[in-house]
Amino acid sequence: MGCGPLKILTYLCYSIFFVPVFLFLFFLGIIKVVVFSPFVCLIIAFGVTGVAVGLCPTHLFWSTFSVARTKKFGPILKCLLILLVPVQTALYVVVGTIGSVVMGLGYGFIWPVMETFRAISKEGVPWYLRVVYCFTDGTWTCVQGACTIVRDFADFSFHSYFSVVDELLESNGEEPIELEVLRFAGCFLSATLGILVDLIVITAIVLYKAPILLFKGWYRLIQDLIGREGPFLETVCVPFAGFWILLWPIVVVLGIIAGVLSSVGFGCYAAVVAYQENSTKRGLLYVIASVSVFDEYTNDLLYLREGSCFPSQTKISRTDGFQCVDASHTRTAGSV
Structure with a gap:
């Protein structure tokens, strides 16, 4: 004392x-x-x-x-x-x-x-x-x-x-x-529906979780500022970390834009799945699974409830290691 x-x-x-x-x-x-x-x-x-x-x-x-x-x-x-x-x-x-x-x-x-x-x-x-x-x-x-x-x-x-x-x-x-030229029709259908569905649903997810990212980010940065942890640990980083607090809303806006743009990539990848698996059905199932994966990833990023409220399809696989398994909410390295 x-x-x-x-x-x-x-x-x-x-x-x-x-x-x-x-x-x-x-x-x-x-x-x-x-x-x-x-x-x-x-x-x-x-x-x-x-x-x-x-x-x-x-x-x-x-x-x-x-x-x-x-x-x-x-x-x-x-x-x-x-x-x-x-x-x-x-x-x-x-x-x-x-x-x-x-x-x-x-x-x-x-x-x-x-x-x-x-x-x-x-x-x-x-x-x-x-x-x-x-x-x-x-x-x-x-x-x-x-x-x-x-x-x-x-x-x-x-x-x-x-x-x-x-x-x-x-x-x-x-x-x-x-x-395989004959596969192009199914790939085009999968990509078109994938872009339409993912663009709408992922944009809704991003807009819904943007306020959570804003306030949780501010809370964590201010907590680190008080405790001199994280970006405030080194003296040389203090001014830039202070700017980080002030500019955090801009970071959130950029995150929204990145999330919306990523939906186009998710949708286009449905064509890759349809071509690799030689199955239009699997390409369409991937469209549903990609929404679940994105929702689960953002939940993990924001420390929210594990898993996703969107349905995951069983055994939708890709040759690069991606796999969604229903009810287990498993995400392998290929989805990161």
Whole structure:
């Protein structure tokens, strides 16, 4: 009991000292952002875009050549893949360009601020060196990090891409993969009904559980803030965790959008199930099972009642490991 007032005084002094130090470090990080983020964004944006555009003709030619020469695919599948190669290459350039701009803006803002807070919390370093590091960290190292991102992307686009595509030319005598055109009608029916059903039902599930995600998220973040746990454990993460609390409604909105978009993927996968199982009925049963799986997954995510109120079909399986078993509410690794 004798330590109670001392602890209260310590926390009070810490709080009074923390606010001006936090504001100073935050604005110092913002100054670094203003100075260095334009260079970082330009390096990443132009570097990644240049690599993507520069390798685009090579990717287009070598992908087409590899698909045409491979013995792993049948004639119909080869023709389809060759027609899709330009689309894949164009998406690669577009996604690379947009992603480079987003990456440049995010990295140019987050890294200088994080390095500024990280410098003051370094252990085993004298206080005067910590002050020096607050001004130096997140400056030139941020530019070097941008160059590293461009170099890693270039290595991935050149070495990793060609190593994966070259595997198409390796033949071990296996039977070629061919499309069964007669299955397309059932696949189209399964995908169409899957998108219609999943889009409506999953959207309803997401909208119903969005308020729960909002208030439970706020409760957990505020609880971690009081107990200095989770994202508030490290001093360097405190400002970003504070922003996390303020921006949590935006995260919930993004979660709603992601849930609605995922319903399209669930519905389209019904065509894959119908084709793999050579059964339109199984594709339609998967549509029902996918709703149950999504509902069960969101219940687990929000720590709600286990299982789902939607019916699960018995022994609806896929070749990638997905399986729904009625009344057991089992979800294997393939559904995660």
